[in-house]
Structure formats: structure tokens, C-alpha cells
Amino acid sequence: MDTNKITDVCCQMRFLANRQNALNAPVSTTDVTNIREGILLIAKDIEHEQPVLSNQLMMIKNSLFKEIPANWNTIYIYINSFAFGRAIEVLDILLAQSCCGQGDWWQLIHPRIAQASKKLFLDGSYANAACDAFIEINDRVKRLFQVVKPGEDVPDGDAAMKRVFSTKNPLIEFCDRSTDSGANTQKGFMEMLAGAMSALRNPKAHSNIQIGQEDAMRRLIFASMLMYKIDEAVLYSKITEPLKLQ
Incomplete structure (x- = not known):
């Protein structure tokens, strides 16, 4: 697995996604070609060792962008936010798995999540490690409310x-909500955080689940992404x- 190639494509995609008003800003054909070709090369490179993720990248590749005609001879290309986000998520998983094999995986995890979950994960308590990551997010947001x-x-x-992260009267904002992009960011992360609390914070309360190492890794990466976004919101607001008391 060529981690340098994965990192390069991730950087290109994040650069486009983090532009001001990114969803409404046209993308150049050069960027479109480079990203699609990069995703294709990565998918082919991992098709034997990671067939599921390879198939996901192949399916996502052609949906990353949407073309909208401006007039009879001009077409603008825009990011498809859902496909774009899913592709970045798959690439992050590949990078995390690579780092895990090198013993550096925890460098990617938010310090608060590592403190809550690392020992459980290393002991093989994958379900508890994943649950505690989202419990930590819940506890932090409750302290911020206070x-x-x-x-x-x-x-x-x-x-x-x-x-706390309401789209109408938020106590804490992720960014400037006066733009469409900012309003979408607030709404998207509020919904992701709320969904994570319902689906991932304590699934063991509903059934005695058992999850594997890779699934726990994916959940910890997701929890870390949300926790880092809360960092940004606290700073912005x-x-x-x-x-936090130790």
C-alpha cells in the first residue's frame, strides 16, 4: 500500500473541501482528473489486501463531482459533499491501518479519546473502547453547556x-453561519454528533455487542474527528x- 499516494490524494481533497464556500465553488478539471486518477490507483493498489475498501473507492470515484451546465458551451464542476466525505473517510481508514501496522496509529487519535479508550483497546475490549470514546465526547459537551x-x-x-450546536440558536458555533457553507457545516456536525450519541455512545445498553479491532478503529477515528471539530468550535466561539479533572 502506497501511503504517500494516499496522503497526497487526501491532502488534495481536504484542500478543496476547506476552501471558502467550498460546496458552491467550481473545481478545475485538473483537480478533478488528479483526484479521480489518484483514487483509481489507490483502489487498484489495495484490491487484494483490502477488497472491500477497494470496491468502495471504485464505486465512489465517479460520484466525487457533479457537473452543472452554465450555458450551451460551459460546464461547471462542483464537489459532491457526500461522496467526497466518504472517500476521505476510506482514505483515513487506510492511513490509520498503515500506521497501526507501524505502531504509530495512536498518533492519529485525539488525546482525549486516547486517554479514554487506549487501554481498553490494547486489552482487546474493542466495544468498550469505542463506547467510551463517545461517552467522552458527551461528557465534554455537557461540561461546555455548564x-x-x-x-x-x-x-x-x-x-x-x-x-449546544443548534442550527438556529447555537451555544457554540463551528464557524461563520452567515454563509451557506457555514450553515451547512453547523448543521452537518450537529447531526453527526447527535447521531453518534444515539448510535455509538452506548450500543451495549441495547445488546451485548462484540466488535472487532478494525471496527473499533473506525469508530475511534470518527470520534477523534468529532473531538477535533469541537476543539475548533471552542476556539472559534x-x-x-x-x-478536566484526571
Whole structure:
């Protein structure tokens, strides 16, 4: 597996995704070609060792961008946000697996998530490690609620995420919501956080699940992405966050 190629494509895609008003900004044909060809090469490179992820990349490749005619001889190309995000997620999994094989996987994980989950993961308690990562996110958001709304009853789980990161009257913002891109960012991360609380925070409460190492890894990567985004939101909203008691 060529990790340099994967890193290069990831960087190209994140650069496009992080542009101002990224969803409404046209993409050059050069960028489209480079990214599609890069995804194709990666998919072919991993087709024997990672057939499932290879197939996912092959299916996603042609959906990464959407073409919209401006007039009879001009076509603008835009990012397809769902396919783009899924492709980056698959590439991140490949990089994490590569790092795991080299003993460096935990460098990719948010420090709060590592503190909550690393020992359990290394002991083979994969389901508990994954659950505790999302419990840590829930606990952090509840503490942030107490900072912004001291004395009020603290919501929990998906209700906490929808209250703190609301699309209408958020207590904490991820970015400037006055643009379409900013409003979509607020809505998307609020929904991802709320969904994670419902689906991933404590699935063992519903059934005695057992998950494998790779599934736990994917969940910890997702939890880390959400936790790093909360870091950005706290910084952007100028929140003074209390130190966590060890």
C-alpha cells in the first residue's frame, strides 16, 4: 500500500473541501482528473489486501463531482459533499491501518479519546473502547453547556448535541453561519454528533455487542474527528473551557 499516494490524494481533497464556500465553488478539471486518477490507483493498489475498501473507492470515484451546465458551451464542476466525505473517510481508514501496522496509529487519535479508550483497546475490549470514546465526547459537551448556561439543567446525549450546536440558536458555533457553507457545516456536525450519541455512545445498553479491532478503529477515528471539530468550535466561539479533572 502506497501511503504517500494516499496522503497526497487526501491532502488534495481536504484542500478543496476547506476552501471558502467550498460546496458552491467550481473545481478545475485538473483537480478533478488528479483526484479521480489518484483514487483509481489507490483502489487498484489495495484490491487484494483490502477488497472491500477497494470496491468502495471504485464505486465512489465517479460520484466525487457533479457537473452543472452554465450555458450551451460551459460546464461547471462542483464537489459532491457526500461522496467526497466518504472517500476521505476510506482514505483515513487506510492511513490509520498503515500506521497501526507501524505502531504509530495512536498518533492519529485525539488525546482525549486516547486517554479514554487506549487501554481498553490494547486489552482487546474493542466495544468498550469505542463506547467510551463517545461517552467522552458527551461528557465534554455537557461540561461546555455548564460553562455557557450555568445553573440550567444539563441535557444529555443527542439532546445535548442539538442544544449546544443548534442550527438556529447555537451555544457554540463551528464557524461563520452567515454563509451557506457555514450553515451547512453547523448543521452537518450537529447531526453527526447527535447521531453518534444515539448510535455509538452506548450500543451495549441495547445488546451485548462484540466488535472487532478494525471496527473499533473506525469508530475511534470518527470520534477523534468529532473531538477535533469541537476543539475548533471552542476556539472559534471563544469559550474558556474548564480543565478536566484526571
